[in-house]
Amino acid sequence: MQFALKRMHWSQFIRIASIVSNRHIEATPMHWRTRLIHSEATVPGGFASLSTPVYRGSTVVFDRQASVADQWRAERGYSYGLYGTPTTLELGARIAEMEGARHTFIVPGGQAAIALVYLSRCKAGSHALVPHSAYGPNREMANGLLRQFGVEVEPYDPLVGEGIARLIRPETSLVWCESPGSITMEVQDLPAIVAAARSRGVTVALDNSYAAGVLLDAFALGVDISVQALTKYVGGHSDLLLGSVSVRTDQMFEAVGSVWHQLGMAVSPDDCSLALRGLQTLGIRLDRVGRSALEIAQWLALRPEVDRVLHPALSTCPGHAQWRRDFKGSASVFSIVFKAHFSGEQVAAFIDALSLFKIGFSWGGVTSLAVAFPDLQRPGIDYQGRLVRLNIGLEEVDDLKLDLAHALQAMALTTR
Template identity: 45%
Template sequence: MTDSRSSRALQTRIVHAETELKPGFASFATPVMRASTVIFPDLATVRAADWRDDSQWRYGLHATPTSAALAQRIAAIEGGKHALLQPSGLAAISNVYFGIVKSGDDVLIPDNVYSPNRDHGEWLARDFGVSVRYYDPLIGAGIAELIRPNTRLIWIEAPGSVTMEVPDVRAIVEAARARDVVTAIDNTYSAGLAFRPLELGVDISVQALTKYQSGGSDVLMGATITVDHELHLKLKRARMHLGIGVSSDDCSLVLRSLPSMKARFEAHDRTALGLARWLKTRPEIAAVLHPALPDCPGHSLFMRDFTGAGGLFSVIFDERYSPAQIDAFVEALELFAIGWSWGGANSLAMPYDVASMRAASGWTHRGTLVRFYAGLEEEADLRADIERSLAAALA
């Protein structure tokens, strides 16, 4: 048989190149496999493709070997069996809503929830006929009294990423399971390292891989992690219909950072706790909201369920200082940048108007809240930066 390849034009031979690579190459890095089109060996394989089968390759939007490797590792960190990747933490939250909730359903959201989650719930209530109600994050077993026949989903955030209350996850899960209500938790605070919600019976753990998993402040990604296969399929179907996927290049960046995540998390934890303890001694500060400190709401639950806190905590300034003065303090900081996200090497600070964030009562502090994120700088330098800024802005 004549080999027709030798008679093909140069351009065709460039497109259909025959590359011979020697076997045996090995590396610590997961290969970056990019694809929109996935090549099938034959039509029988095409016709047998089933979106429910995670072992099949169908289209680059749904999975590549690189994204599948990251999903498997994220699931393992959380103690789950399945993980789905989304292009941001908020996309992961959206995936939960559209996978679980329909018109006529009821959703319970903690009053200290991540603001975009609150906005998402209110959008569903306004435009999609979903009932959305807010509960005291410290309600614990009392949440059973709020569950209605049509309650389909209970959100948990542990702790609240701004006000830092630590909920009784075990009690909330027990009440939800007794009424066959799905629970979903935003577990970004602990990165799946310091808190294991799936082991406590939570149905869905949501992570913003943008944070500690990435560690570089340069990748947006989210994940939903589950144990139950049928629940995983509900989320997978919703993700497929929403048409959301992740870049293999972004996955490779997160994969590269995972081996150092625990060491970085522990370094952030040490620095943040040191700063929090020091700030409690400052006369400008009325309260320090760090779950590892005894006077933080839910501290006993934190000590029961968590093994660490990471780099995030908040402080309440004395009410004698105006919001404008607190803004001046934040802007005078040199080592703390002003930014929403966290999880990277650089420290951050952001003032919040808590009263505008909450729908229910229970917030008694009157001073302005500033959330700090302790990066990987030396604690002594961060302390000096805060001290200098306090003197400059609040004297």
């Protein structure tokens, strides 16, 4: 045997050793419990589907120790499920493609997106600006958590335009915009605000949820960060919570990404899969609800009970000229203000009398929604509970008009 081995080429020896080794493994079968974990079962390859697979996983397995790296930058490879699976990263890539962004971070919700922007751009001693018409939880964070951290967030008139230059200080690190504004729908002069902020080296972030990242090109207007509540139009069916933070430059990618990494903002691949599905129908849904909402807004503007309709495509909406200049269309959500002789109790009766319109927050789904804001105020304006926000869904417009007409009649018959 020794003589035979000496005459063999070394590669033959290794092959024989391998065969012997494999036979040893086969001769010593694994316990069935071990086999449950270390299965050798296979399935045929070549399955091509129109749907993105749902990749769930926390641990990422490496081929060898030298490949192990704990890092969050997806382009350098996967390292841990917290930083994304192929499902979550595809959603981010699709949103970035849609918005024309350098990169998009997917986060657990719209409020998480707002928090990520604040925490990546502000520090103790920083000053930030936020419009009066910003999403309520944005302002709550400004007055709560950020104040505790020594960040001053100053509210400003959303229609200030280039006048925002007077509000920028040496310590200003962030200007928030939201256009149209939450509930009261003011459309901001984004180019003017961006120009003033950029001349001072200040980051501009935009809550771009109303436009779903497509009806307004934030980055073409010079915005640095665009956030969305993907819960709204991208999800589209009122059954998931997700947010996105899209950045324009490599520098912002590193600044936002390092904080995103530290905060551990994990998202569910299952929710991301639903959002990917929602993207496929976003175009037709957005077009349908946009046309329906505008028709209903125009109809309500002619009703004797209604004092004002706050829809960006109507001249009665503050900043309408900016909407015509910057936007490619309008979406599903708008507000109405009832005439002054109606009481808050009558407005509540209007809401309660609705049938197809469900009572609830949020918007962007297939179901029409209505909600009143009894305590809503803006500087110099007290709506006295007469403002109602509507989200128009995919129901037939004539059916929605009948529902609204019935509720308006019920409101008029309700005693003050």
